[in-house]
Amino acid sequence: MTDSRPAPGTTSATPARVAEITAALVAVRTRIARACTAAGRNPDSVTLVAVTKTRPAADVRVLVDLGITDVGENRDSEAAAKADELRGAPGVAPRWHLVGQLQTNKVRSVLGWADVVHSVDRDRLVLALDRGAAATGRVLDCFVQVDLREPAAIAADSGRGGVSPEDLARLCDAVAAAGALRLRGLMAVAPLGASAGPAFERLAGLSERIRADHPAADALSAGMSGDLEAALAAGATHVRLGSALLGSRPLLH
């Protein structure tokens, strides 16, 4: 059998797929612009992180050709393979963001492709990321993920990702004190079944408190395809959009 794998960076999307993504990106940019206007904000203050999980590297290329500079993934192995595939492609060098939960045993691998980690939520991870980044001579941009669920829900199930609001300030101090990490700000996902607006307003309040101690940590990663307007109204600087750009994914993602 011959090796049918394409050479690095050579896979490309069909013209129909390019047209589909182009139209979706126009619609998304319009939503962002409208939400910014409503909030009295400049759309240039918003970074669109295109979440490409479950989608092929060819889609990432299309997005980059359309001007996307930031790409998000939630699984190390999938992202590493995709970033690898695109490494050989001329002109395709987006900033890669890890937006999903991170296990400490994956830190080394993640540092091989990620420029930004949005899911820092515990001390052990701070330690591992700091050591790993220091070993590669880099400074890694980090968002601390906050769990915005009600305290009772957090107590009942602590494994969903995100530090509790009570432990937030201390964890931010730890990131800021780590020599190879840069604290960019906070990240959150709106809790399931709750209204996104109040949750993001709460996040904005937490962000203000953190900025009192860490003025440079002024970024706020919030808002997905279903709730980007509420996030932008609350001051999000990074929206993480998947399905609005690339279509709905199979369940479990």
Ligand SMILES: *Cc1c(COP(=O)(O)O)cnc(C)c1O
């Ligand atoms: C998948 C994912 C997104 C994008 O979600 P959509 O609803 O498809 O826009 C954003 N943030 C995180 C953490 C995700 O896992």
